[in-house]
Amino acid sequence: xxxxxxxxxxxRDDAMxxxxxxxxxSRRELLKMLMASGIGAVAGGSLLLRADQAVAAAPVFGxxxxxxxxxxxxxxxxxxxxxxxxTDYVRCCxxxxxxxxxxxxxxxxxxxxxxxxxxDAQTWEVKLKSGVLFHDGKTxxxxxxxxxxxxxxxxxxxxxxxxxxxxxxxxxxxxxxTVKIVLAAANADLPTIxxxxxxxxxxxxxxDFSKPNGTGAFICEVFEPGVKSVAVKNPNYFKAEGxxxxxxxxxxxxxxxxxxxALLSNDIQLAASVNPRSLRMLDGQSSVKTSVTxxxxxxxxxxxxxxxxxxxAGFIEGMKYLVNREAIQKSVxxxxxxxxxxQPVSAASRYHNPNLKPKDYDPERAKSLFDKxxxxxxxIPVVASDAATSSVDMAMIVQQAGTQIGMKxxxxxxxxxxxxxxxxxxxxxxxxNINPRPTPDILFSxxxxxxxxxxxxxxxxxxxxxxxxxxxxxxxxxxxxxIYWDMQEMVxxxxxxxxxxxxxxxxAISSKLGGLKPNPLGGMMGYAFAEYVWLNA
Amino acid sequence: xxxxxTPYFLIAQRLGVALITLVIVSFAVFFATELLPGDVAxxxxxxxxxxxxxAGLREAMGLNQPGIYRFLHWFVxxxxxxxxxxxVNNMPVADLISGRLANSLKLAGVTTLFAVPIALSLxxxxxxxxxxxxxxxxxxxxxxxxxVPEFMVAxxxxxxxxxxxxxxxxxxxxxxxxxxxxMLKAYAMPVITLGFVVSAQMIRMTRAAVIETINxxxxxxxxLKGASRSRMVLRHALPNALGPIANAVALSLSYLVGGVIIVxxxxxxxxxxxxxVDAVSTRDLPLIQSCAMIFCISYLSLITLADMIAIxxxxxxxx
Numbered sequence: 103x104x105x106x107x108x109x110x111x112x113x114r115d116d117a118m119x120x121x122x123x124x125x126x127x128s129r130r131e132l133l134k135m136l137m138a139s140g141i142g143a144v145a146g147g148s149l150l151l152r153a154d155q156a157v158a159a160a161p162v163f164g165x166x167x168x169x170x171x172x173x174x175x176x177x178x179x180x181x182x183x184x185x186x187x188x189t190d191y192v193r194c195c196x197x198x199x200x201x202x203x204x205x206x207x208x209x210x211x212x213x214x215x216x217x218x219x220x221x222d223a224q225t226w227e228v229k230l231k232s233g234v235l236f237h238d239g240k241t242x243x244x245x246x247x248x249x250x251x252x253x254x255x256x257x258x259x260x261x262x263x264x265x266x267x268x269x270x271x272x273x274x275x276x277x278x279x280t281v282k283i284v285l286a287a288a289n290a291d292l293p294t295i296x297x298x299x300x301x302x303x304x305x306x307x308x309x310d311f312s313k314p315n316g317t318g319a320f321i322c323e324v325f326e327p328g329v330k331s332v333a334v335k336n337p338n339y340f341k342a343e344g345x346x347x348x349x350x351x352x353x354x355x356x357x358x359x360x361x362x363x364a365l366l367s368n369d370i371q372l373a374a375s376v377n378p379r380s381l382r383m384l385d386g387q388s389s390v391k392t393s394v395t396x397x398x399x400x401x402x403x404x405x406x407x408x409x410x411x412x413x414x415a416g417f418i419e420g421m422k423y424l425v426n427r428e429a430i431q432k433s434v435x436x437x438x439x440x441x442x443x444x445q446p447v448s449a450a451s452r453y454h455n456p457n458l459k460p461k462d463y464d465p466e467r468a469k470s471l472f473d474k475x476x477x478x479x480x481x482i483p484v485v486a487s488d489a490a491t492s493s494v495d496m497a498m499i500v501q502q503a504g505t506q507i508g509m510k511x512x513x514x515x516x517x518x519x520x521x522x523x524x525x526x527x528x529x530x531x532x533x534x535n536i537n538p539r540p541t542p543d544i545l546f547s548x549x550x551x552x553x554x555x556x557x558x559x560x561x562x563x564x565x566x567x568x569x570x571x572x573x574x575x576x577x578x579x580x581x582x583x584x585i586y587w588d589m590q591e592m593v594x595x596x597x598x599x600x601x602x603x604x605x606x607x608x609x610a611i612s613s614k615l616g617g618l619k620p621n622p623l624g625g626m627m628g629y630a631f632a633e634y635v636w637l638n639a
Numbered sequence: 640x641x642x643x644x645t646p647y648f649l650i651a652q653r654l655g656v657a658l659i660t661l662v663i664v665s666f667a668v669f670f671a672t673e674l675l676p677g678d679v680a681x682x683x684x685x686x687x688x689x690x691x692x693x694a695g696l697r698e699a700m701g702l703n704q705p706g707i708y709r710f711l712h713w714f715v716x717x718x719x720x721x722x723x724x725x726x727v728n729n730m731p732v733a734d735l736i737s738g739r740l741a742n743s744l745k746l747a748g749v750t751t752l753f754a755v756p757i758a759l760s761l762x763x764x765x766x767x768x769x770x771x772x773x774x775x776x777x778x779x780x781x782x783x784x785x786x787v788p789e790f791m792v793a794x795x796x797x798x799x800x801x802x803x804x805x806x807x808x809x810x811x812x813x814x815x816x817x818x819x820x821x822m823l824k825a826y827a828m829p830v831i832t833l834g835f836v837v838s839a840q841m842i843r844m845t846r847a848a849v850i851e852t853i854n855x856x857x858x859x860x861x862x863l864k865g866a867s868r869s870r871m872v873l874r875h876a877l878p879n880a881l882g883p884i885a886n887a888v889a890l891s892l893s894y895l896v897g898g899v900i901i902v903x904x905x906x907x908x909x910x911x912x913x914x915x916v917d918a919v920s921t922r923d924l925p926l927i928q929s930c931a932m933i934f935c936i937s938y939l940s941l942i943t944l945a946d947m948i949a950i951x952x953x954x955x956x957x958x
Binding site: 170175176177178179184186256257258259260262264265312326327328329330353354355356357359360363364366367369370 | 680682683684691692694695696698699725727728730735738739794797798801802805808809810904905906907909913914917918920921923926
């Protein structure tokens with residue numbers, strides 16, 4: 103059977119269908135989905151066959167893969183505690199392992215740990231897999247885990263997760279394969295927290311990271327910060343499957359066009375995070391496909407509740423109706439986004455509240471609300487900057503909508519340099535940009551709790567704070583989910599943060615590359631693709 | 640002072656001035672770096688930079704001493720040939736630089752090898768046949784090459800030769816350079832791009848310098864005495880034009896060591912220009928200083944070399 107593809111059908115659409123199949127959509131649902139987008143049954147069947155083949159494809163062993171990220175400098179590090187950029191994460195994932203990791207569905211899976219369990223969410227017991235070997239031949243033991251976790255508490259290490267690690271008040275070895283972790287207060291999210299890239303497990307006593315010694319799928323041969331890393335397959339890898347590649351080389355090509363061109367000329371097999379503007383060029387190529395991940399990164403419009411005009415009743419609600427989310431998703435973000443509903447937990451999280459619908463674009467309603475607040479006709483400053491992704495374009499869309507109902511929004515475009523320290527959190531109305539975080543608890547305590555360090559709209563609610571602590575300590579998933587759903591509703595309705603869309607990340611890959619699936623922790627399969635992908639001949 | 644020693648005295652003077660310049664540049668770079676907001680600890684911690692975390696990391700990295708003290712420490716080390724240790728990754732600066740300097744010099748060398756002979760012959764040719772079709776063609780071409788920015792040349796070259804035709808690799812580094820042909824392929828595009836950038840200036844300067852000497856009375860005299868056109872230019876005019884030409888060449892080439900950030904970025908070629916940019920963005924003082932010294936030394940040595948050539952080639956100083 104030949105593959106009949108409709109015109110305008112692109113690799114991105116293939117990826118969408120494959121994703122739907124993985125999520126467990128039935129054939130009938132899929133055909134319905136395709137029909138809805140105007141594709142006939144015959145072509146649709148052919149497309150599905152192809153997608154089925156792609157999903158079911160068997161891994162191929164061997165081959166050397168080259169992949170390019172987008173940023174690299176002499177600050178590149180193989181010290182997981184200091185890892186700060188995608189480049190570091192990719193390398194750490196290849197050379198080390200975590201105790202746990204998050205799969206495509208956002209569920210916690212065990213990696214080096216056999217189990218992570220607790221009765222009260224405060225005292226945890228981590229059982230390790232036995233017989234896991236480090237690259238230098240040493241066997242993984244509780245000492246390594248204790249050392250790896252405890253380093254984050256030492257300020258001299260400069261760990262990025264120091265503030266998160268601080269809740270671990272006791273980390274001790276019980277026996278060779280058991281570690282006890284006691285938290286300052288109950289937190290049922292510990293297994294997810296341990297899946298953060300910074301909590302990679304290193305060998306006890308490691309201080310030199312120029313030659314990494316981990317348990318990971320690849321053994322590092324060359325590491326030159328700011329230049330590249332070359333690694334070969336770990337023959338003693340503890341997982342039954344993988345890695346499939348014989349060797350894996352990673353470097354960064356900072357220029358977007360150069361990265362795309364390198365992929366098109368087959369010098370690399372993966373170009374991470376390509377600019378949506380390049381997609382037209384890529385869509386026409388059969389040798390290239392794209393992988394879209396929407397994992398909760400967003401740019402938001404923040405209105406402070408404690409300053410004029412955010413303190414006037416009805417103003418914030420009016421602004422929520424004035425933001426044309428569809429226009430932002432379609433034109434500003436070129437369709438590579440999911441429409442947001444003013445709360446930070448995206449659909450990639452298993453705690454996302456799907457019943458909470460985004461507010462409609464309703465300028466008339468906004469007008470009457472502004473009128474009631476007595477603000478119609480006043481000029482209101484809105485601070486935007488290139489520092490917050492796409493915020494200038496978003497501001498334009500809102501400004502246009504405002505003009506139509508006689509609401510004058512004065513968009514002040516300020517330089518990127520110094521934006522985060524001078525305007526963000528400070529100006530009465532400004533844009534922010536928040537990176538994905540793995541749990542609702544981290545998001546809420548960072549952004550919405552009364553004492554949150556980044557409380558963008560100065561939202562303060564005792565009830566919310568209480569619910570946060572309650573959900574944090576709840577081991578009962580149903581109860582937690584219910585609380586998180588309520589909290590999302592509270593944020594969406596009461597806080598002054600307007601989150602119009604969750605921005606997608608697009609990785610471009612060679613069509614020969616198999617096994618790459620989107621992951622909620624971020625692009626490039628949550629940066630861990632190296633051990634899961636293979637190269638078809 | 641005996642007249643025959645004059646050129647050597649001039650050269651020694653040049654070297655002395657070069658050394659003083661280095662010291663001044665080093666201080667200037669230090670003060671400029673001090674003006675930049677933030678330090679290594681803050682930048683390494685990024686969003687996670689709480690005051691306690693920053694203080695802890697500063698302590699651990701030994702950044703608590705005042706900047707000027709750390710700078711002088713580095714400077715004293717430099718005198719004994721030690722470039723210091725990078726703050727950011729604790730590797731010796733010499734190790735970080737050596738490989739990338741070699742890369743930069745290789746690229747600069749290959750480019751020089753191609754660009755200089757071509758540029759000089761085109762420039763001299765254009766001067767010899769001034770006003771001819773050839774001269775006009777060369778002038779128009781050099782003007783257009785100067786006007787097109789190098790990122791455009793580089794990106795177009797990649798698009799055509801790597802993406803559409805598939806003849807050359809899009810990346811120069813990391814490409815397989817096992818054989819001579821593979822190496823030629825890997826270097827072809829960056830060298831062509833850089834060649835465009837540096838040779839246009841050289842061609843124009845060479846042409847202008849030669850034409851200027853052709854207009855002098857003694858060259859006219861040579862012509863009246865019956866010297867052929869080529870002898871007139873090559874034997875009589877060229878030695879006198881060598882000074883300005885050497886300076887133009889040196890200026891163009893000095894750009895090849897530190898100024899090729901765009902080519903390094905587009906072809907993913909790890910040279911010292913990118914290293915310097917990294918160093919500045921992470922406020923890595925020893926690395927910034929060392930890179931600055933390298934750029935300064937390469938610039939000064941090229942200029943000094945050009946001066947020496949000018950002095951030695953000048954018949955009036957030689958005889």
